[in-house]
Amino acid sequence: MTQGLRVQNLTKYYGDYKALDDVSFAIEGGQFVTLLGPSGCGKTTLLRVIAGFLECDQGEVYFGDKLINDVPPNKRDAAMCFQSYALFPNKNVYENIRFGLRMRKVPPEEHKERVEEAMAMVNLTGLGERRPYELSGGQQQRVALARCIVVRPQLLLFDEPLSNLDAKLREKVRVEIREVQKKLGITAIYVTHDQAEALAISDQVITMSAGCIIQNAPPRDIYDRPNSRFVADFVGTANIVPCRILERTGMEYLVQSPYGELRAVDADCDLPAGAEGYLCIRPEDLLPSGKGESSNQICGAVRTAVYMGNLLDMFVDIGTEQIRASIAKDWNVTEGEAICFRVAPDKVRILGG
Ligand SMILES: Nc1ncnc2c1ncn2[C@@H]1O[C@H](COP(=O)(O)OP(=O)(O)OP(=O)(O)O)[C@@H](O)[C@H]1O
Ligand SMILES: [Mg+2]
Incomplete structure (x- = not known):
């Protein structure tokens, strides 16, 4: 060697x-x-x-x-x-x-x-x-x-x-x-x-x-x-929005963000309760789910859906913010339609500045 x-x-x-x-x-x-x-x-x-x-x-x-x-x-x-x-x-x-x-x-x-x-x-x-x-x-x-x-x-x-x-x-x-x-x-x-x-x-x-x-x-x-x-931004695609940490127990967090209140499990984060940071979710970690059918949901209205061949790339309005989701290509959506995603807490990352 x-x-x-x-x-x-x-x-x-x-x-x-x-x-x-x-x-x-x-x-x-x-x-x-x-x-x-x-x-x-x-x-x-x-x-x-x-x-x-x-x-x-x-x-x-x-x-x-x-x-x-x-x-x-x-x-x-x-x-x-x-x-x-x-x-x-x-x-x-x-x-x-x-x-x-x-x-x-x-x-x-x-x-x-x-x-x-x-x-x-x-x-x-x-x-x-x-x-x-x-x-x-x-x-x-x-x-x-x-x-x-x-x-x-x-x-x-x-x-x-x-x-x-x-x-x-x-x-x-x-x-x-x-x-x-x-x-x-x-x-x-x-x-x-x-x-x-x-x-x-x-x-x-x-x-x-x-x-x-x-x-x-x-x-x-x-x-x-x-x-x-x-x-997070330079490597791959990421949804990144500001957030505030409401509660923290060990590596489990409850955060407030423009996407709503979300739970996160992040072993690398060292921010305390009350701190401001950024929330990061990859588009492929957003999974469509019926409203109220699971916890940790983000709900909004479809703005555009782009057929990419291997998947469907969706831009969804969440209040004044947007979120990008990459989902299975055979999913059918129409613009303006209400949609919810669930995201596993360990796919929600909390980052400092
Ligand atoms: N001979 C030089 N004299 C003065 N400035 C230079 C010189 N060579 C590079 N720089 C500057 O130093 C910085 C780093 O340059 P470098 O070539 O290492 O970047 P790079 O990461 O390889 O970029 P790229 O991806 O465009 O190749 C740049 O701002 C560049 O303008
Ligand atoms: Mg170079």
């Missing part, structure tokens, strides 16, 4: 602008971690500091137990895979992949076997003679991936590698990237601003905003137990 990575108190300024603000995290060897966040939050900056292309103003980067702040990029045993594949247009696939070996001065007699092994790993066998313009976008991306793995790095760094591909191909190639990374047991850091992609491929998702880490957790926790309004 390859070594892990530890980043401690990293701060990076561009002039007066603080692009990274005291960033710390650790990745175990062989793990696949994504840096997720909106445009400009510092993802590429963080990746470039880790790769050694950019110096930080404060903080340390450790690879295994070794401090690598002063180690130049080509000695860091990391390979970076970019959004623009940066392939040589007039070199064939074989030569494009071999480039990395030549750069690292690997003895020429090893080249053929290693390039062929990398090509097989990413399903490019037989395409060695082709030039980049004779390949599809997905194949070009795989050449770029092969060029990274052929040098057998300890650390793979990806900066939005799939953003030039269409949605279907992106899903396919991301699964391939994950499989190759698992097979080789290489530690990987993958930058994306696509939350679905981050949830789909990671062991751990590091959610960032304005140069800071907001939450660092496995995909399920990021989605089911967001630690803030920012993460």
Whole structure:
């Protein structure tokens, strides 16, 4: 298994602008971690500091137990895979992949076997003679991936590698990237601003905003137990409204909100009775139910219903607020119709600011 990575108190300024603000995290060897966040939050900056292309103003980067702040990029045993594949247009696939070996001065007699092994790993066998313009976008991306793995790095760094591909191909190639990374047991850091992609491929998702880490957790926790309004809103879809805590007993809450009085069970919340916060409910956790037929109901009138193929997306007026519900596609509703949903208390989250 390859070594892990530890980043401690990293701060990076561009002039007066603080692009990274005291960033710390650790990745175990062989793990696949994504840096997720909106445009400009510092993802590429963080990746470039880790790769050694950019110096930080404060903080340390450790690879295994070794401090690598002063180690130049080509000695860091990391390979970076970019959004623009940066392939040589007039070199064939074989030569494009071999480039990395030549750069690292690997003895020429090893080249053929290693390039062929990398090509097989990413399903490019037989395409060695082709030039980049004779390949599809997905194949070009795989050449770029092969060029990274052929040098057998300890650390793979990806900066939005799939953003030039269409949605279907992106899903396919991301699964391939994950499989190759698992097979080789290489530690990987993958930058994306696509939350679905981050949830789909990671062991751990590091959610960032304005140069800071907001939450660092496995995909399920990021989605089911967001630690803030920012993460709840950025990852997936969420109904978020202000609320006040009326009662609290351990992790059971009664809250007042524009959706009415609701019960919540939330082990992560630490707000006391009387506190103000935000209530968060995912659209798929709202289940249609007859009025008064269950507890913890939210009732309103259907504003619009959008047929999505796999489900029905509904926007429902609750007083002056709205709630979005995703329900089974064969449900029939008409606009203006009264409707009630029940929500399990453990699907109601209470968040601080
Ligand atoms: N060389 C630079 N000089 C000055 N400011 C920069 C420089 N590079 C980046 N920035 C600024 O630092 C912030 C972080 O940039 P960065 O490229 O790390 O964001 P990002 O999260 O990768 O965004 P995106 O998703 O758009 O790629 C941005 O506000 C950006 O404008
Ligand atoms: Mg970027």
